[in-house]
Amino acid sequence: MSSFSVVKPKIDPAKGARAVKPDGSADYNDRVEIGPTDLAFAEWADRGLIAPNLERMRKRRLDRIVQQLRQRDYAGVLCFDPINIRYATDTSNMQIWIMHNPSRAAFISADGYVVLWDFHRCGHLSNYLPLINETREGGAGFFYFVAGDEEEAVAKQFAGELDELPRRSGGKNRRLAVDRIEVPDLRALDAVGIEVCNGMQLRERARAIKGCGRDQCHALLASNLRDCRR
Structure with missing residues (x-):
């Protein structure tokens, strides 16, 4: 059962950012759920991969x-x-x-x-x-x-x-x-x-013209695809 409710919403517009994740985004999990999870960041770090800013x-x-x-x-x-x-x-x-x-x-x-x-x-x-x-x-x-x-x-x-x-x-x-x-x-x-x-x-x-972070994104994607093929 989900731990979220009306009094504890998953997406809370009143909640402020406290820190940043490795990709430079706010460190809270109500950012419309479009960013990588902490598990993904940890796996990438173990492989020496750096998330783009x-x-x-x-x-x-x-x-x-x-x-x-x-x-x-x-x-x-x-x-x-x-x-x-x-x-x-x-x-x-x-x-x-x-x-x-x-x-x-x-x-x-x-x-x-x-x-x-x-x-x-x-x-x-x-x-x-x-x-x-x-x-x-x-x-x-x-x-x-x-x-x-x-x-x-x-x-x-x-x-x-x-x-x-x-x-x-x-x-x-x-x-x-x-x-x-x-x-x-x-x-x-x-x-x-x-x-x-x-x-x-x-x-x-x-x-x-592609900019900074594109090669990093491709490296992360390639890493995820290798995991899917195992």
Whole structure:
């Protein structure tokens, strides 16, 4: 029987970090359960393997996106694809479901400001990630299952939020890269004068050059695969 309950939840947004794990992440086990266990860290240490530092990996990925935005003179990039959201923010809420039902989004500006639209009542799942400047719950789902007959109204409100973000820094750039998008939101962005550009190309270019930690990740994966084949 699980030791967790309503009074002792497994994922506790009120709990603060006390120390860090070997990969540089917070040392408590309610970080959305996406990190290695203590047993995995111990096995890797016994084999002389070093876990990559997640903080450095996250920072480098964000820097790569910002670099690509500035090269193309885009105000920012809007991501609905869960793989692209993960690359930019390292959040992974409901990855499989979101692949078919796009109701999470991430905006990254050309100056590195990050806004995450997460699913309703899921904002606490990304509180441990310092590179996310804002988390907004709901508002990024325009498909019929979520929005129903209010698709256009929801898309209009979302487009208004996007229209406001680049203006915060006084910018007049209306070029926004988008990886993929629902029809209601595309029309809403057009209506506020935002020029939608190829965001998937930008994201692939950002990922093309691998950074620190990649070889370490491959070494850890190879070690795990060898164990599975025994």
